[in-house]
Amino acid sequence: MSAIGKSVARAEGEERVTGKGTFVADIKLPSMLYASVIRSPIAHGDIIEVDDSRASKIKGYKGIFTYRDILGENVIPVVFRDQPCFAEKRVNYYGEPIGVVVADSKSAADMALSRVNIDYRELEPLLDPLKARGNERIKIYGEDNIFKHLKVRNGDIEKAFAECEVVIEDIYTTPYQEHAYIETQGMVANPLPDGTMEIYGSMQCPFYVREAVAAVLDLPFSKVRVVQTSTGGAFGGKEDVPSLVACQAAIPAYHLKRPVKLIYSRDEDIISMSKRHPGWIRYKSGADSNGVLKAVEVEYIIDGGAYSTLSPVVLWRGTVHAVGPYRCENVKVDTYAVATNKVPCGAFRGFGSPQVLFAAESQMDRLAEKLNIDPAEFRLKNILRTNDTTPFGQKLSWSVGAEEALMRVLEKSDWKKRKDKNEYAPDGKKIGYGLSSVFYGVGLGAGGKHLARTGARVMVEGDGSVSFSVGTTEMGQGMRTVLAQIVAEELGLPYENIRMIPTDTSRVPDSGPTVASRATTMSGRALIDACGKPRNSILTEAARMLGVEKHQVILKDGMAFSRVDKDKQISVMEVINSCFAKRMPLSGEGWYVSPETSWDERRGFGDAYVTYAWSSNVAVIAVDMDTGEIEVLKIYSSHDVGKAINPSLVEGQIEGGVIQGLGYALTENIITDKKGRLMNTEFATYIIPTAADVPSVKPIIVEHPYPEGPYGARGFGEQPLMGVAPAVANAVRDAVGVRISNLPITPEKVWKALRKYED
């Protein structure tokens, strides 16, 4: 292969480094107006009146738009359709959108916003999901404030626990996590004279945006065109919520018949956009004297916030991943997505699994410790291998690289040689090693199988340059580069010839969302399909020009060779020129549908995902015994990716995910006050890692090909974040003997635990 497995430079690298203006904030259209969003000043209550009479005196003011200006349905369609675009009477979270004001400059719109008067009646908010679940007095959703309850049932849990040599039970909690993408949310809505609404903006899922805009404007899908602009980070935070932003721009644009731009400020973005769900996990697990994981019982609650949005599917992934990458025959898992009067939580790298995996992997270490065996050995004994069956009843017939991923990380980190448990750094800090093993179901799986398809188009020009379109999006993960490598490989052309056209709903059919680490596998396969027709023309013409049979032609590195007589060769460029002259078809359309998955929701059983990525992590840390501060020295992180189409991008994903995982492990949290207001809505107070906090990250690539994936590749982009927090927690225990079961692991918590431990 000539283009696959090579670390070619990122397609948009130069654009980014030189700061070329391709973001939504750079768009300026003639007669464009600017919107600012009117937000609820309370977490729970009723809006009595919204009055813009003082705002209307501002120069350049164009008007206020509320739910009354919605032409279609007042809904942001995700799963249950319970979230309005603009609140009508009841508001359910602090910062909930009530309407927008529009003016001819952003500063005038902001000034108008500050003069909008909201008259409201405040109600007691429900902020704690444990109190919200089944609350008799306050009802946010349905009768019990439960958006969704899911379960897994397997074996006989009572009997199995009775047979265990060791059993550990504890409660774990995990905080909010803010995506902290560098580019805040933003959209431009541009109404065309023919009644089409064009939307440009930062997003992961153009087809979600299209559905939402069509719903509120009562337009057919064919009259809404959504174009993704360069997207400065997403991490799940631009999955469902850009639909809100797009509608907030599209509604006034429709009425005013002028383009409307809406770019969120950072604090507005943090206050109102989705986050990782806070998690509460009661975890009980047991093993027998041979070190076999016998039984796992989990109760897992996620704090969904005011509306269901993606919570049902986030919960489903958490449910499937609750036991971790191990065999276990006796399992009882109950999970709940609960409504509270807080900002709706949604998708974030890992999608409901990092919370429960933090508990699961802490438990694995605690069981090993109680059994007095090495935590690596305990994991190796139980880890899933090819032909094993998962705790939720899925037989894994191929491509399970979990064991190799674990072995490789142990080797690289010199895990076994680390006999001396009392290791100190030169500065007197105590060294600790921590291990975690995790897995990730690639793609939407049975939870979203109705969306599991993708389209693609490829067009080879007469000059040998190629453009292609897909329905998935580039958000910094490197999809554009990887897909161009696939097209280059299929057509035998140099990578430099291939260019992706920005994702646009008018170019390819609805391809589902760009989530669940699915872009490489899904769009990759659709592109291979789309390349079929031009490839056939090239092969046919090359065969004629070389005087050989078509099946004897190989395309490689820009040349067409004869398989039998290597001296016979011709440049693909010449072949294409000839195809073009002969009016042979050089463009193609492709389509790919994911293999079948299944899930029996009553029992919590089935073939949940088509394939899984596998990972192990070793964290090496140093703990300051006086202050409780943790310095992370090294993270070894191995991932079975099937096939690394671009190894350097795979390593980049590992490094980035590890750092984001360290923020989750050590510092990140959002604090709400008693009234449900978010307290730390800026980067001075919401603490993400800086370059100075980044340890040495050692990525390890494992390749057990996924037969359905393009060249054996499978997605894994979310996985690097997922195993970091438990590895760090396990390392803290290893270093100083304390077990922290509530993220983030702050110096204050470690210090308190140390004092207790010493007493």
Next chain:
Amino acid sequence: MLSDSEVIVPKNIDEILEVISKKKAAVIAGGTDLLVRIKSGITPPPKVIVALDKISSLHKIAKKGNRVIIGASATYNEILHSELIRDNFPHLVGAAAEVGSPQIRSRGTIGGNIVNASPAGDSIPPLYTLGAELVLRCINGERRVRIDKFIKGPGKTVLRKNELLTAIEIEIPRGKPYYFFKRLGTRRALAVAKVSAAGYIGIDKGIVEKAKIALGAVGPTVVYSHSVEKILLGKKLCEGIISSSAEVSKADCNPIDDIRSEANYRREMVGVLVRRGLTKILEEIDG
């Protein structure tokens, strides 16, 4: 809107004093506090902003007799790169190096840090230990106020509306002084201090003859730890003295729970930082 503010950029100090004697104006140096506060809506945009940008004399760091005079507009970077400061007050350099990010250190000024009067301001504890004198000028003349008399509470100082902080004057201690600055943050860079401590110890013939310990982010203002000073004076620095100093320092602060940390943790960490700071000095004396 900031664009509605009148911005005046005077060419010399007298012009500034003239303006602030007549108008209620906000003086802006680096803008790393004021602009952020205006932008996030905490401070309403001032009607008049007086920018110090054009006045290079306010950046000057110079020695006059046995005093070092730091212009109020000296940026953290200018302090970091000043040999005069590095040779005489290394703990002030240490503190300046901890402030914000490279961008903030190149814009933010020592005068701004003082006038902003945050208990977590990094340059303030070292200046407390040095008994820095602040030169406050107005159209009618000048007065001098010691830094600990200047700061009254979070964001509160004795600076009058018609006054400008023009310089910080520090007497160079005689003999061989020893210094430390230690702090804890929520991460390893770009973090406001959770707790900080600075110290100045003067040693004569092996005996502590001068001691000033200042604690940051553990009260409404930076505070002195007088009990530590009492323990140290007249003694020979040793491990035992350091341990008792660390212990008593905890009683000299009044920390709170906030978004960055917790009161009881902060109180204990004061002890840790004082111990580490004094231990560093002991090593320097012995080394």
